[in-house]
Amino acid sequence: MKTDRLIREAVLPHYFDEKAISPLVITPLGNGHINGTWLVDDGGSALVLQCINTIVFPQPWQLIANSTVIAQHLADKHDQGSYPLTYTRPLPTRDNHLAVDLGEQGFWRAISYIPDSCSIEQLTNVTQAEQLAQAFGQFVGALADIDAHQLAEVIPGFRSLAGRLQALQQAATADRLQRLRSCHNWYELALSQQSLLKELADIEPLLPLRVCHNDTKINNLLFSQGLQLPVAVVDLDTCMPGYLMYDFGDMVRSCCAAVAEDNTALASVQVLPDYFAALTRGWQRALGQIMTAAERESLWLGVRVVTLMLAVRFLTDYLDGDNYFRVEHPQHNLQRAANQFTLYQRLLAQESELIASLSNL
Known part of the structure; x- marks a missing residue:
């Protein structure tokens, strides 16, 4: 039918x-x-x-x-x-x-x-970036007084980098579609980032468990038709217990890239530092009185982990036969993975400049 x-x-x-x-x-x-x-x-x-x-x-x-x-x-x-x-x-x-x-x-x-609202796929100015971060911050801030244990974990292990890397290794070992040879360089890059697991193990016990959105990308915020003001945070499907660093990280991953996440011109994949600074200002305005010192310290880790994690998820789905993300063609998930791995590399290359913005939190 x-x-x-x-x-x-x-x-x-x-x-x-x-x-x-x-x-x-x-x-x-x-x-x-x-x-x-x-x-x-x-x-x-x-x-x-x-x-x-x-x-x-x-x-x-x-x-x-x-x-x-x-x-x-x-x-x-x-x-x-x-x-x-x-x-x-x-x-x-x-x-x-x-x-x-x-x-x-x-x-x-x-x-x-x-009604009278719209979503956008790419930010066009730093004012939008600051507004977006403030809106997502207001959203999670409004939920800060809910006991996160009241909510179910609708996707167990959704933000587990260890679990995502394990799933990638399993998909690569099976290699059902003989695709590993076309992406072995990205696979090796993912496995080389094990040090992040130690950083996570050190910081996560210090973080308060909160109700988080877990999908703070650009098109999950509705703007007014004239794109002047944020109207509503939408797509609450993945709202569940989590850590603020992941919502901040996903927001940065989505908003600070110069091109879309499936753009194949990898030389164009860049991090926009002025957008990063604007996101930091908006997040601070909304959550400055709510974030703990440990949460502030965790934000840069959240940026790196979320970006790498999405790259790993795209690559895992590509190796496994495209069962999770919708694809438009057989190489779509591989293109997305290459894009996000490249964005991860750009973040590392610009670390000192980007962290300087976080020092104002």
């Missing part, structure tokens, strides 16, 4: 009266690597419909529970005037359920749509 027909015949009856379904306009929304997302619009109002990838999220009801806790907490903070952004909220079915499990036809949920 084609997706549009499946949505109309099997999913939307859980949310709309039968007569209301026919005129609805269904269009793909966003370009996420994991879940399928659609905008459902009746011309006057709209909702966002998602099909959760249950390979990535094998217990999707945990995801629903986490996002419900977070949405309610942000709503309370917003009503109290202590959270300035808007927020998405889960939408119940006609039977008052927060998701629809259709078995082989997918696990579906609806969330509110935020």
Whole structure:
């Protein structure tokens, strides 16, 4: 069954009266690597419909529970005037359920749509970078008083560099598709970075466990249509217990690269130090009174680990047959991996300049 027909015949009856379904306009929304997302619009109002990838999220009801806790907490903070952004909220079915499990036809949920907003794929100025960091900082800051143990770890080991390197080695040993020979240089680079594991072992016991977003890339912040102001942090699927250094690191990885993460012109892969400084200022403005000394010390490590980790994940998926990230062609994950490994190398080359920005925190 084609997706549009499946949505109309099997999913939307859980949310709309039968007569209301026919005129609805269904269009793909966003370009996420994991879940399928659609905008459902009746011309006057709209909702966002998602099909959760249950390979990535094998217990999707945990995801629903986490996002419900977070949405309610942000709503309370917003009503109290202590959270300035808007927020998405889960939408119940006609039977008052927060998701629809259709078995082989997918696990579906609806969330509110935020009108008059848009996402962007690449920052165009340092003001946007500073605004973005402040918005993500406000998001995790608003959640700082939640006991992180209340939330489920929806993807166990998501931020485990040791686990990611182990998975890479397993995929390389199996080499099911005989792809290792085309990326052996990147594989060797990944394995050469074992010293990061010692740094992590030293700092993580000193860090408070917090509710983190865990996917703080550019297009997970909605801006106003004129790109003047941040409106809302979205895509809360990976919100779960974690450490601030990883949210900061993923933000830097996403925002400070001169080109997109699948750009194949590796000579163009550069780190933009003025954007890094702007992100640092925005993060400090939002979280300066919340971060501990150990968290401040951990931020540069978070930048390095997250960038290397994503490169490792792309390379692992390439070796394993592209089962995790959506790809447009057989070399897509390899191109992404090469790009992120190169970005990691650029970060190391510019370490002294970038750390100087962090010294102001």
